[in-house]
Amino acid sequence: MEMLKIVLYIFCMFFLVVAVHEWGHYYFAQRAGILVREFAIGFGPKIFSYKRKETQFTFRLLPFGGFARMAGEDPELVQIEPGQRIGVKVLDGLVQKIYVDELTNPRNVIFGEVVHIDLEEQLCIELNVEGDSFKFQVDPQAIIVNKKIGTQIAPKNRQYASKTVGQRALAIFAGPLMNFILAFLLFGVYVQMTGVPVDNPTYIQVGEVTQGKPADVAGLKKGDIVSTINGVSVHGDQDNMINIITQSKDVPMKWVILRNNQKMNLTVTPRAIEGQEGGKVGVALVLPTRSAGFLETFKMSGKYTFETSKLIFSGLHQIVQNFSLNDLGGPVRTIEETGKIAKSGIEKMIFWTAMISINLGIFNLLPIPALDGSRLVFLGIEAVRGRPIEPSREGMVHFVGFAMLFLLMIAVTYNDILRLING
Template identity: 55%
Template sequence: MHMIQIVFLTVMVFFVIVTIHEWGHFYFAKRAGILVREFAIGFGPKLFSIKRGETRYTLRLVPAGGFVRMAGEDPELVEIQPGQTIAVRLVDNRVTRLFLDRLDERSNVVRGEVESIDIEKALKLVLVSDGVVETYDIEPKALMVSKNKETQIAPIDRQFGSKTVGQRALAIVAGPVMNFVLAFALFAAYYQMAGVPMDHPDRLLIGNISEGMPASKTDLHVGDVIDSINGVKIGTDYEKMIGLISKSPNVPITFNVLRDGKPISFKITPRPDPTTGEGKVGISAAYPTRPVGFGETFTLAGKAMKAMTISIFDGFKKLIMGQFKLDDLGGPVRTAQVTSQIAEQGITELTSWAALLSLYLGIFNLLPIPALDGSRLIFLGLEAVRGRPIDPNRESMVHFIGFAMLMLLMLAVTYNDILRLVRGEH
C-alpha cells in the first residue's frame, strides 16, 4: 500500500471517529433548540472555516479531538453598557445588526446612545438618537458586529443552560453514544469482510506479513497455504510452525506453500528476536474463514463490543493500580503510528482497529474526569437531585482545571511518543 494511501486512511480514521462524536452533541443540541455557534474538529489555530446557517464549521491544527460550542456555555458576547454609543441596522423597524465599532464607516444605520438593552429576554433596545428616544425590537437572530467579527445573539431560550436537565444530558451523552453506534457498525463490517474461522479447518494460511521482516523480502502472499518447513508438514498446527522457525535464528529455512494448488518453495533466514533470541520471519498464520450470516453479524459485533469493553476497563484498572508507568502510555502520535501500521495490513484490519478506537473514545469520554462528558453529566445529575444548578462559575473552574490537566498529560505522552520515534522504538 502506498504511503499516501496509508496517511490518508490514518487521517480518515481519526476524522470519522471524532466527527461522529461531535455530530452526536451537535444534532441533539439543535433538536433541543440550542444555538450551536461552532462545530470544530481539532484544537488550536483554525486551518479551515466555513459558516452554514447559524453554525461555523472549523478544522483546527491539533488533531486531538474536537468540540461543539453551544450558546451560553462560555462568555461569548461583548456586553453593551447603558451610555455606550452604537449603530444599528433596521429591517421593518427591527434591529438585525448591532455595530459596536467603526461607526462612521457603517451605512444605512441608526446611530445613538444606549439607554437600555436586553438581548436575552425582552429583546428590546432603547436608543437615544439625535435627542429622540426610540424603542426597537431586536431580531432573535440579530448579529453583533465588533472588530470585523459577527456573532449571533442568543436569546435565553436558545442557550444551553435554559434547557431541561434531560435535554442537556441528551446533548452531552449523545457524543459517546454515537461512538458506540459507530463501533458496533464497524465491528459488524469487519466480520462481514473477514468472516470467521471455519469450525474444522484443514489448513493454515499466511494471515499477515510484517513490513521490514525477512518474509516481506520474498514473494510470499497473504492467503498462501503453509505446507511445510524444512520438509516437516505443518497441517493446522500453528505451534509447530512457530517452533520450527524459532529454532533457526540466522539459519536459512525452506518454507513451502501452496498457491492456487501449486507448490512454491522459499528460502528464508529468520531474524533473531532482540529479547529472546528466537528466530522470527515476520508472518502470522490464520485459519480459513467462512462467510458470516446477517443475524450472526450482529451477535459477533455485540460479543466484540463486550470483550473490548472489558479489556478497556482492565487497562483503566491497571493504570489506577499503578501497574502502568507514564512511559507505557501512548498519545496521539503513538496512536497515529499504530494506526498507520495497521492500515498497511489492509482495510479489513483497519476497520476492526477503528471500531476499537471509537469504542475507547466513547468510554473514555464518559469517565468522571473534569472537562469530559462524564463529569458534565455528574453536574447535571447533582442539579437534578438538588433541584437547582451548581454555581456556573465553580463548574467552569472545575472543567478548566480538568482540561488543563488533560492537556499537560497529553503533552507528556506526546513527548514520550516523539522520543520513541527518535529512538526507533515501537
C-alpha cells in the same frame, strides 16, 4: 505513493472519529433547541470555515480533537451597557443587526445611546436618539457586529443552561455514544469484507508475514496454504500448529506449502521473541472464511464492540494500578501505530479505526474535569440537589482539569518523541 496513502488513511481516521463524536453533541443540542455557535474539527487557528444556518463549521490547524460550542457555555458576546452608543438596523419592525462601533459605517442604521437593553428575555432595545427615545423589538436571530465580526445573539431559551437536565445530559452523552455506534458499524463493514471462519476448516493460510522474521527469511508469502509440518498434516487445527511452532524454538522445521496450487518445500526455524515464551516465526495465521449474513454481521459487530471495550477498561485498570508514562500514548504514538496498521490494508485499518473510536468514547466518559464524563457528573449532582452548582465553580474545575490534561499531553508527546529518537 504508499506514504500518501498512509497519510490519507490517518487523516480520514482522525477526521471520522472526531467528526462523529462532535456531530453527536451538535445534533442533540440542536434537537433540544440550543444554539450551536461553532462545530469545529481540530484546535488552534482556523484553516477553513463556512457558515450553514446558525452554525459556523471550521477546520482548525491541530486535528487531534474538536468541539461543538453551545450558546451560554462561555462568555461569547460583547457586553452592551446603558449609556453606550450603538447602531441598530431595523427590518420589518425588528432589529436585525446591532453595531457596537461605527468603524463599518453601515447604511440605513440608527445610532443612539442605550437607555435599556435586554437580549435574553424581553428582546428589546431602548435608544436615545438626539434627545428622543425609541423602543425596538429585537429579532431572536439578530447579529451583533463588532469590528466587522458578527455574532448571533442567544435568547435565554436558546442557551445551554436553560434546558432540562435530561436534555443537557443527552447532548453531552451523545458524543461518546456516537463513537460506540460508529465502531459497531465499522466492525460490521470489517466482517462483511473479511467474512467469518468456516465450520470445520480443512486448511490454514498464511496471513501477514513480518519482515525479517523466520517466516520471511524462509520465503513464506501471504496467501500460502500450509499443508504439512515435519510430515504431519496441519488441516485446520490452528491451536495445534501454534503449539508445534512454540515447542520448536531454534529447531529447523520442514514445511510443505501450496502456492498457486504448486507444492513448495521450505525450512523454517522458529526463534525466541523477547517477552514471549517458546519459538515464533512471525506470521498471522488465517482460517478459511465465508460471507457473513446480516444476523451474523450484527452478532459479530456486537462481540467486537464488547470485547474491545472490555480490553480498554482492563488497560485503564492496569494504568491506574501501575502508572507509567511509557504505557500512555499520545497523538505521536497513535499516528505511528496507525501508519503500521495502514500498511496492512484497508480491512485492518477499518478495524483499527473502530477500536480508536471506542477508545475515544470511553476516555471521554471518564469523570475527569473538562471531559464529557465530568460534565455528566455535575449534571447528576444538579439532578439530585435540585439546583445547579455555581457556574463559576464548575468552570474553574473544568479549567483546571483541561490545564492538567494539556500538561499530561505535552509530557506524553515529549516521551513519544524521545522513544522514536532513541529507537
